[in-house]
Amino acid sequence: MTLAEAARLVGGSLSDACVAEQRIVGINTLTEAGPHEASFLANAKYRSRLEQSNAAVILVAEHERVPETLPVMRTRDPYLGFAVLQRAFHPQPTASGRRHKSAAIDASAVIADDVDISAQAVIGAGVRIGRGTIIGAGCVIGDNVTIGEECLLHPHAFVAEGCMLGDRVTLQAGAVIGSDGFGYAWSGKVHLKIPQTGRVILADDVEIGAQTCIDRGALGDTVIEQGVKLDNLIQVGHNVHIGAHSIMASQTGISGSTTIGAGCQIGGQVGFAGHIEIAPGCKIAAQSGVMNNLETGVYGGSPAMPHRAWMRMLAIMQKLPDLVKKLQK
Amino acid sequence: MTLAEAARLVGGSLSDACVAEQRIVGINTLTEAGPHEASFLANAKYRSRLEQSNAAVILVAEHERVPETLPVMRTRDPYLGFAVLQRAFHPQPTASGRRHKSAAIDASAVIADDVDISAQAVIGAGVRIGRGTIIGAGCVIGDNVTIGEECLLHPHAFVAEGCMLGDRVTLQAGAVIGSDGFGYAWSGKVHLKIPQTGRVILADDVEIGAQTCIDRGALGDTVIEQGVKLDNLIQVGHNVHIGAHSIMASQTGISGSTTIGAGCQIGGQVGFAGHIEIAPGCKIAAQSGVMNNLETGVYGGSPAMPHRAWMRMLAIMQKLPDLVKKLQK
Amino acid sequence: MTLAEAARLVGGSLSDACVAEQRIVGINTLTEAGPHEASFLANAKYRSRLEQSNAAVILVAEHERVPETLPVMRTRDPYLGFAVLQRAFHPQPTASGRRHKSAAIDASAVIADDVDISAQAVIGAGVRIGRGTIIGAGCVIGDNVTIGEECLLHPHAFVAEGCMLGDRVTLQAGAVIGSDGFGYAWSGKVHLKIPQTGRVILADDVEIGAQTCIDRGALGDTVIEQGVKLDNLIQVGHNVHIGAHSIMASQTGISGSTTIGAGCQIGGQVGFAGHIEIAPGCKIAAQSGVMNNLETGVYGGSPAMPHRAWMRMLAIMQKLPDLVKKLQK
Numbered sequence: 001m002t003l004a005e006a007a008r009l010v011g012g013s014l015s016d017a018c019v020a021e022q023r024i025v026g027i028n029t030l031t032e033a034g035p036h037e038a039s040f041l042a043n044a045k046y047r048s049r050l051e052q053s054n055a056a057v058i059l060v061a062e063h064e065r066v067p068e069t070l071p072v073m074r075t076r077d078p079y080l081g082f083a084v085l086q087r088a089f090h091p092q093p094t095a096s097g098r099r100h101k102s103a104a105i106d107a108s109a110v111i112a113d114d115v116d117i118s119a120q121a122v123i124g125a126g127v128r129i130g131r132g133t134i135i136g137a138g139c140v141i142g143d144n145v146t147i148g149e150e151c152l153l154h155p156h157a158f159v160a161e162g163c164m165l166g167d168r169v170t171l172q173a174g175a176v177i178g179s180d181g182f183g184y185a186w187s188g189k190v191h192l193k194i195p196q197t198g199r200v201i202l203a204d205d206v207e208i209g210a211q212t213c214i215d216r217g218a219l220g221d222t223v224i225e226q227g228v229k230l231d232n233l234i235q236v237g238h239n240v241h242i243g244a245h246s247i248m249a250s251q252t253g254i255s256g257s258t259t260i261g262a263g264c265q266i267g268g269q270v271g272f273a274g275h276i277e278i279a280p281g282c283k284i285a286a287q288s289g290v291m292n293n294l295e296t297g298v299y300g301g302s303p304a305m306p307h308r309a310w311m312r313m314l315a316i317m318q319k320l321p322d323l324v325k326k327l328q329k
Numbered sequence: 330m331t332l333a334e335a336a337r338l339v340g341g342s343l344s345d346a347c348v349a350e351q352r353i354v355g356i357n358t359l360t361e362a363g364p365h366e367a368s369f370l371a372n373a374k375y376r377s378r379l380e381q382s383n384a385a386v387i388l389v390a391e392h393e394r395v396p397e398t399l400p401v402m403r404t405r406d407p408y409l410g411f412a413v414l415q416r417a418f419h420p421q422p423t424a425s426g427r428r429h430k431s432a433a434i435d436a437s438a439v440i441a442d443d444v445d446i447s448a449q450a451v452i453g454a455g456v457r458i459g460r461g462t463i464i465g466a467g468c469v470i471g472d473n474v475t476i477g478e479e480c481l482l483h484p485h486a487f488v489a490e491g492c493m494l495g496d497r498v499t500l501q502a503g504a505v506i507g508s509d510g511f512g513y514a515w516s517g518k519v520h521l522k523i524p525q526t527g528r529v530i531l532a533d534d535v536e537i538g539a540q541t542c543i544d545r546g547a548l549g550d551t552v553i554e555q556g557v558k559l560d561n562l563i564q565v566g567h568n569v570h571i572g573a574h575s576i577m578a579s580q581t582g583i584s585g586s587t588t589i590g591a592g593c594q595i596g597g598q599v600g601f602a603g604h605i606e607i608a609p610g611c612k613i614a615a616q617s618g619v620m621n622n623l624e625t626g627v628y629g630g631s632p633a634m635p636h637r638a639w640m641r642m643l644a645i646m647q648k649l650p651d652l653v654k655k656l657q658k
Numbered sequence: 659m660t661l662a663e664a665a666r667l668v669g670g671s672l673s674d675a676c677v678a679e680q681r682i683v684g685i686n687t688l689t690e691a692g693p694h695e696a697s698f699l700a701n702a703k704y705r706s707r708l709e710q711s712n713a714a715v716i717l718v719a720e721h722e723r724v725p726e727t728l729p730v731m732r733t734r735d736p737y738l739g740f741a742v743l744q745r746a747f748h749p750q751p752t753a754s755g756r757r758h759k760s761a762a763i764d765a766s767a768v769i770a771d772d773v774d775i776s777a778q779a780v781i782g783a784g785v786r787i788g789r790g791t792i793i794g795a796g797c798v799i800g801d802n803v804t805i806g807e808e809c810l811l812h813p814h815a816f817v818a819e820g821c822m823l824g825d826r827v828t829l830q831a832g833a834v835i836g837s838d839g840f841g842y843a844w845s846g847k848v849h850l851k852i853p854q855t856g857r858v859i860l861a862d863d864v865e866i867g868a869q870t871c872i873d874r875g876a877l878g879d880t881v882i883e884q885g886v887k888l889d890n891l892i893q894v895g896h897n898v899h900i901g902a903h904s905i906m907a908s909q910t911g912i913s914g915s916t917t918i919g920a921g922c923q924i925g926g927q928v929g930f931a932g933h934i935e936i937a938p939g940c941k942i943a944a945q946s947g948v949m950n951n952l953e954t955g956v957y958g959g960s961p962a963m964p965h966r967a968w969m970r971m972l973a974i975m976q977k978l979p980d981l982v983k984k985l986q987k
Contacts, residue, residue, distance in 0.1 A: 027877070028877050028878075029877050029878055032877065032878055043933065045933060077843070077844075079843045080843040080844070080845060080850065082843070082852070083841075083842070083843035083845075083850045083851075083852045084843075084850070086852050086853050086855070087850070087851075087852070087853060089853075090853035090855055092853075100762060102431070102760070102762045102780075104429065104431045104448035104449060104466075118780070119762035119780040119798075120449050120467070120762060120778050120780055120796070120798075122431075122447070122448040122449050122466040122467060122484075124466075136798075137762075137780040137782075137798040138449070138467060138485075138778070138780060138796060138798050138814075138816075140448075140449075140465075140466040140467050140484040140485065142484075154818075154837070155780075155798040155800075155816050155818075156467075156485060156503075156796075156798065156814060156816055156832075158467075158484050158485055158502045158503065160483075160484075160502070170838075170851075172834075172837045172838060173816045173818070173834045173837050173871075174485075174503060174540070174814075174816065174832060174834055174869070174871075176501075176502045176503055176539045176540060176561075179483070179501045179502050179538070179539035179561060180499075180501060182538065182558070182560040182561070182578065182579070183412075184412070184558055184576065185406070185408045185409040185411065185412035185413075186406075186409070187409060187412075190534065190556050190574065191556060191558050191574060191576060192409065192412045192413070192416070193412075193416075193499075193536065193558075194411070194412045194415050194416070195415050195416060195418075195419035195421075197415070197419055205848065207851065209837070209840065209871070210834045210837035210871040210873075211503070211540050211562070211832070211834060211869050211871055211891075213502075213503075213538075213539040213540055213561040213562060213579075215539075215561070219356070219357050219358050219361065220357075220358055220361055227848050227849060229840070229842055229849050231840040231893075232834075232837060232840070232871040232873070232893050233540075233562060233869075233871060233891060233893050233911075235560075235561050235562050235579040235580055235597070237579070245848065245849060247842065247849060249840065249913070250840070250871075250893040250895070250911050250913075251580065251893055251909065251911045251929075253562075253579050253580045253597050253598055255578070255579075255597065268893070268911050268913065268929055269598070269911055269927070269929045269947075271580075271597055271598045271615050271616050273615070275372060275374055286929050286931070286947065287929050287947045287960055289598075289615065289616045302616055303643065305647070309647075309650075312650045313646060313647070313649060313650060314961065316649050316650050316653055317646070317649070317971060317975070318963070318967075318971070320649075320971060320974050320975070320978075321967075321970045321971060321974050323653065323656075324974055324981065327656075327981075327985075431760070433758065433760045433777035433778060433795075449778050449796070451760075451776070451777040451778050451795040451796060451813075453795075467778070467796060467814075469777075469778075469794075469795040469796050469813040469814065471813075485796075485814060485832075487796075487813050487814055487831045487832065489812075489813075489831070503814075503832060503869070505830075505831045505832055505868045505869060505890075508812070508830045508831050508867065508868035508890060509812075509828075509830060511867065511887070511889040511890070511907065511908070512741075513741070513887055513905065514735070514737045514738040514740070514741035514742075515735075515738070516738060516741075519863065519885050519903065520885060520887050520903060520905060521738065521741045521742070521745070522741075522745075522828075522865065523740070523741045523744050523745070524744050524745060524747075524748035524750075526744070526748055540832070540869050540891075542831075542832075542867070542868040542869055542890040542891060542908075544868075544890070548685070548686050548687050548690065549686075549687055549690055562869075562891060564889075564890050564891050564908040564909055564926070566908070580909065582891075582908050582909045582926050582927055584907070584908075584926065598927070600909075600926055600927045600944055600945050602944070604701060604703055618927075618944065618945045631945055632972065634976070638976075638979075641979045642975060642976070642978060642979060645978050645979050645982055646975070646978070648982075649978075652982065656985075
C-alpha cells in the first residue's frame with residue numbers, strides 16, 4: 001500500500017514531508033515503527049515520541065503541531081485512521097468449509113457449506129449456522145442454537161441450547177452464552193432452583209470477551225443489541241437488556257432484569273443492581289456501584305453519583321483528616 | 330394443568346374470578362403471559378402491570394389488594410409459587426445412558442448404567458459416577474474424582490483429581506472445581522510453589538455458576554456444604570468452608586482459609602480477606618470488602634461495617650461538600 | 659524422611675524434644691497432623707493450636723516461645739520450610755510421552771518425545787513444545803505457539819496463535835493466553851474492531867490462574883516477566899507489562915498498556931487504569947482502584963493513596979456521623 005492509498009483509505013491528507021508513492025507494509029507504535037510502517041499519535045502521553053519515530057508516516061489530528069520535516073497524515077481521528085489501516089493490513093480470517101474429523105457434528109445440524117468447524121468442536125441437534133462462520137476448536141454449540149453469517153467463535157466458546165447469534169458476532173475464548181440465571185426461591189428449608197427457560201439473543205456485530213458469562217432469561221430472553229462490545233470476565237444476569245453500541249470494560253457485572261440503554265460507555269469492575277434502568281448514553285467510571293436508575297449523564301463512585309459530585313466528594317474526603325485536625329483545635 | 334391443580338401444587342387459593350378447570354400450559358411475566366399461562370407478582374415495581382396482564386391466573390401475596398375481577402391465586406410467597414409451577418412445567422433433563430462415541434472414558438472408571446457422557450468429554454482413571462448423572466460436552470473429570478447421583482455438569486466443567494461431588498450437584502458451564510490454591514513461599518529469590526494436596530468437596534444440592542473457580546485445599550479440603558448456591562465468576566480460595574444453604578452473587582471472591590457460616594446471603598463483587606470467620610446468617614451488600622470476623626448481622630461497605638452505620642456514613646459523605654462549605658464560612 | 663533429613667532440607671534445627679531418626683510421611687495442619695507428620699506455625703492466629711498438635715515436629719520461627727516438651731524445628735521462615743518439605747513429598751507430575759489417541763495434533767507440530775498430550779487436546783500447525791511439558795485434557799494450542807520445557811497446562815487452558823511460553827510455565831484450568839485486546843475505534847456509527855496483532859509472552863516460571871485472561875497486544879506484545887504469579891479470574895489487558903516476580907491475587911484487572919514493576923504484591927479485586935506505570939516493589943491492598951502512576955510504596959483505597967493516608971481517612975470516615983452530630987450542636 002502506498003502512502004497515497006493509505007491517505008485515501010483513511011480520508012487524511014499527507015504533509016509535504018511525505019513521499020506519496022512510498023510503500024508501507026503495516027502499522028506500528030511510534031517507537032517500534034520502521035521506515036516501511038505507518039504509525040499514529042492518539043494519546044497525548046506519547047507526544048514526545050513523535051520526532052524520534054522512524055515511521056514512513058504518522059497519523060495525527062488535524063490541528064496537531066508538528067515539525068515541518070515530519071511526514072504526517074492529518075486526519076480528524078488518528079485512532080480511527082489507525083483502525084482503518086490495521087483492518088486493511090489484517091483482514092479477518094475467512095472460512096473455507098474445513099470440518100475437522102475430530103469434531104462431533106449432529107446429523108440434524110444445518111450448516112452452510114463454507115463454515116469451518118475446528119477440532120474437538122461439538123455441534124448439537126437442530127443447530128443452524130450461516131455461511132462464512134468459523135467455529136473454533138473445542139467450542140460447544142448446544143441443541144437448536146442459531147448462528148448467523150460470518151461469525152467468529154474462538155476456542156472453548158459455549159452457546160447453550162436455543163440461544164441465537166446474529167451475523168458477524170465474535171465470541172472470544174471461553175465465552176459462555178446461555179448459562180442458567182441465578183434464580184432460586186427459598187422454600188423455608190432449601191433454595192429451590194427456578195428452571196431458566198428463556199434464551200440469550202446476541203444481535204449483529206456483537207463481540208463478547210473471553211470468559212464472559214451471559215445468563216439465559218428466567219422467562220423471556222436476555223438481549224444484547226447490535227454492535228455491543230463486552231470485554232472479558234463480565235457477568236450479565238438473566239433478562240438483562242443492553243442497548244445498541246454500548247461498550248463495557250472487563251469484570252463488570254449486571255444483575256438480573258436491568259436495562260442498559262444504547263450507546264453507554266461503562267468502565268471495568270462496575271456493579272449494577274437488578275431491576276434498574278440506565279438511560280442511553282451514560283458514561284460510568286470504573287469500580288462504580290450503580291444501585292438506582294440513572295438518567296443520561298456521567299457517573300462515578302459506589303454508590304454511583306454524578307461524576308462532578310463524586311470528584312468533589314473525593315477531593316473533600318482526602319482533605320478530611322487535616323480538616324478534622326483543624327476543627328479539633 | 331388446570332388452575333385447580335396449580336393451586337393444589339402451590340398451596341394457594343383461587344379468587345372468584347378464576348375458572349378452576351381452565352388449563353394452563355406454562356408461566357410467564359405479567360406483560361408476556363397469554364390467556365393459557367399463569368403469571369406472578371413478586372416485585373412491587375411491577376404492580377402497575379397487574380391489570381393489563383392477560384394471564385389466566387396471577388400468583389399474588391395473601392394480602393395484596395387487587396380488583397375483584399382479576400383472576401388471582403393467593404399464596405404466602407408468590408415467588409416460591411412461581412418456582413414450584415415452573416419446576417412442574419420444566420423438569421430437569423434426565424439421563425438415559427447415552428455415551429457419545431467421541432468421549433474419552435478411562436476403562437477403570439465406574440459409571441452407573443444410565444449416566445450420560447456427552448461428546449468430547451474426558452473421564453479419568455478411577456472416576457466413580459452415580460446413577461442419573463449427566464456429564465456435558467467437553468467436560469473433563471480428573472482421575473479418582475467421585476460424582477454422586479443425578480448431578481448435572483454443563484459443558485466445559487472441570488473437576489480436578491480426587492475432588493468429590495455429592496448428589497444433585499449442578500456445575501454451570503466452565504466451572505472449575507479443584508484448581509490449585511494460590512500458595513507460594515518467598516525463598517528470597519523466587520516464589521516457591523507449595524503443592525496443593527487437598528481436595529474440593531461439594532455436598533449434596535450444591536450449584537456452582539459458570540466460570541466460577543474453587544481452589545483445592547493446600548492441606549485438608551475446601552468444603553462447600555449442602556445446598557450452597559454460587560453464581561458465576563466467583564473465586565473460592567483454598568481451604569475455604571461455606572456453610573449449608575449460603576448463597577453468593579456473581580464475581581465475589583473469598584480468600585484462603587476463610588469460613589462462611591450457614592445461611593448467609595452475599596451480594597456480588599464482595600471481597601473477603603483470608604483466615605476470617607463469618608457467622609451464620611450474615612447478609613452482606615454487593616461490593617463490600619470484609620476484612621475481619623463478622624457476627625450475625627447485616628453489613629455493607631468496604632471495609633464492611635453494620636449496614637445502618639454504612640448507610641449513615643454514605644448519607645453524611647454525600648452531604649460533606651456542602652457541610653464543609655458552610656464550615657468554611 | 660527422618661526428622662534429621664527434614665531439618666537438613668529446611669535448614670532448621672531440631673529441639674531436644676525431637677527424635678532425629680523418627681520418620682515422617684508428610685506435612686499437615688496443626689490440628690490434622692498425626693504422629694508421623696510434620697506441621698508448622700506460620701500465622702500467629704493458630705498459635706493456640708500448638709500444644710494440642712500430635713505432629714512429630716512443628717516448624718516454628720527462630721524466636722518463637724514454645725514449651726520445652728514440644729518437638730519443634732526452628733527455622734528463619736516456617737512457611738518457607740513448609741513449602742520445601744511439601745515439595746519434597748509431592749514432586750510435580752512428570753511427562754512420559756503419552757499421546758492420547760483422541761488428541762488432535764497437527765502433523766507440522768514439533769513436539770519433544772517425552773511430552774504428554776492428554777485426551778481431546780488440540781495442537782495447531784507449527785506449534786513447538788519443549789521436553790517434559792504436559793498438555794492437559796481439552797487444552798487448545800493455537801497455530802505457531804511456542805511452549806518451553808517442563809510446562810504444565812491444566813485442562814481447558816488455551817494459548818492463542820503465535821503466543822510464547824517459557825520454561826516451567828504453569829497454566830491453571832481454563833486460563834486464556836492471547837484473547838483479543840479490547841480495542842475499537844468509534845467510526846461515528848459503530849465501534850470498529852482493531853485487529854489485535856501482537857502476542858502474549860510468558861517468561862520462565864510464570865504461573866497463571868484458572869480462568870485468568872491475558873489479552874494479546876494490539877501492536878507489540880503483552881509481556882509477563884519471569885516468576886510472575888497470577889491468581890484466578892484476573893484480567894490483563896493488551897500491551898500490559900508485568901515485571902519479574904510480581905504476584906497478584908484473584909479478580910484483579912489491569913487495563914491496556916499499563917506497566918507493573920518487578921516484585922509488586924497486589925491484592926484481590928484491584929483495578930488499574932490504562933497507560934499508567936506502577937514502580938517496582940509496590941504493595942497494593944485488595945479492592946484498590948489505581949488511576950495514576952505510583953512510586954514504590956504501600957497503597958490502598960479507590961482511588962488508591964498511600965496506605966497510611968488511607969487508614970487515616972477510613973478512621974475519620976467512621977467517626978464522621980458522630981463528629982457531624984457534635985458540630986450541629
